[in-house]
Amino acid sequence: MRRVHCKYVPWGGRRARRGSCSAARWSSVDLSLSDSEARFEREFSEWVRANLRDEWTARRTRLLPADESWAARREWERLLGSGGWLGVSWPVEYGGRGATLMELAIYYEVLAKADAPSLPNSAGQQYIGPTILEVGTAEQQSRYLAPIIQGEEVWYQGFSEPNAGSDLAGLQTRATLDGDEWVLNGQKIWGNSAQYADWGAVLVRTDQEAPKHRGISYLIVDMRSPGITVREIKQINGEAEFNEVFFDDVRVPRDNVLGNVNEGWQVAMRTLAWERGLFTLSVVVRLERQWRQIRGYAQVTRRAGKLLIDVPHIRERLASTYADVQLMRLANLRYLTWYLRGNLPAEETSYMKFYWSETAQNIADLAADIAGPELAAMTESPAWLDDGEWTSDWLASRVITVPGGTVDIQRNIIAERAFGLPRGT
Ligand SMILES: Cc1cc2nc3c(=O)[nH]c(=O)nc-3n(C[C@H](O)[C@H](O)[C@H](O)COP(=O)(O)OP(=O)(O)OC[C@H]3O[C@@H](n4cnc5c(N)ncnc54)[C@H](O)[C@@H]3O)c2cc1C
Known part of the structure; x- marks a missing residue:
């Protein structure tokens, strides 16, 4: 994860205050991590390498029945909690590390690169906990936040x-x-x-x-x-x-x-903004990995005597899905910059959710088209691709457009609030 400085025009045509960026530097781009960010990345990567057991990885837990997968992922979640690696961006007084949003982005990236599984209590950590931090009373914060961050209690x-x-x-x-x-x-x-x-x-x-x-x-x-x-x-x-x-x-x-x-509607909108927003930072790494697997398959697989990578329409779709993932990365960085300036996630999360689900479906559809019947191969079939990752990614991509508000609803929000178009009847 690298940070883009200064050049930022937030969506909806509002222009961010330039803050400390001088006019001369306004269009410069800084892609480096600061010393403390690099230290954070090193420390967490080492911790994950030392603690993430192979049976807890996404690759392995995906193959387990739901209850067993849940139990394995809860073990990992508790270990993260006891090691002080949950809710890293929460303030220190609530048990967090007070990590910056940049460090939070690094955190997600490290987990995704290590193939860590999805966390069972993602609702508590990623959107309900942050809502309690934003609007909860002192009593609510002291009762509910610590068990989330220690990996002890699960929210729905x-x-x-x-x-x-x-x-x-x-x-x-x-x-x-x-x-x-x-x-x-x-x-x-x-x-x-x-x-x-x-x-x-x-x-x-x-x-x-x-x-x-x-x-x-x-x-x-x-x-x-x-x-x-x-x-x-x-x-x-x-x-x-x-x-x-x-x-x-x-x-x-x-x-x-x-x-x-x-006044619960306003509170619910905060929860949904957290749900749609920052989480997409972790998704880019997973999509990139998926894309590389598809390209690798195309490089060694022949159809009608021709390597798939040499088929023009497959090359074209590989190029366009690669561009989609890179655009998603850059858009995420742009919003991250916006948050680093002290703004809370808001309408732009509709765009993040929309772009993420469209890109995930485009990549999964490309995988389905080039793998053909092999994509439908189930456990123990010799045609099983990457431990079933392709099959499971394709199935998951079908529902990605729905939770946290469907993409149609995100389109409506973007049309009305970003472009100022009239509401549909
Ligand atoms: C993986 C997953 C996890 C979920 N987890 C939770 C959870 O933990 N807790 C929870 O409360 N809910 C959860 N949901 C539910 C989710 O929030 C709803 O499914 C979603 O809001 C859509 O509602 P619906 O299913 O009733 O579809 P409907 O609202 O009936 O929509 C049906 C179709 O009509 C379209 N549509 C509806 N209204 C409009 C409109 N105004 N303009 C354009 N198109 C429109 C929709 O886009 C959709 O295609 C989850 C859903 C999924 C798929």
């Missing part, structure tokens, strides 16, 4: 409902006050890892009369409370990563509201 995001996905503000799960407790009733769906979670960040309607965006609150719910039923949703591959969650007279302490009562 309870936003979507059967009739409220893209139209999230149409949610109907309701909470009414009864003395010092909220009483929750309703149903959520697509809850990733809800079956393992200790806590839920759950959006509920607390004012039935208010316009739909204004009557929502963001509750912190103990997932072991009586009245909660978690029902797994079986996927086509037999695994169950997602769940329906039913709330039946679930009692939640009155103070477990993140932000203000009836």
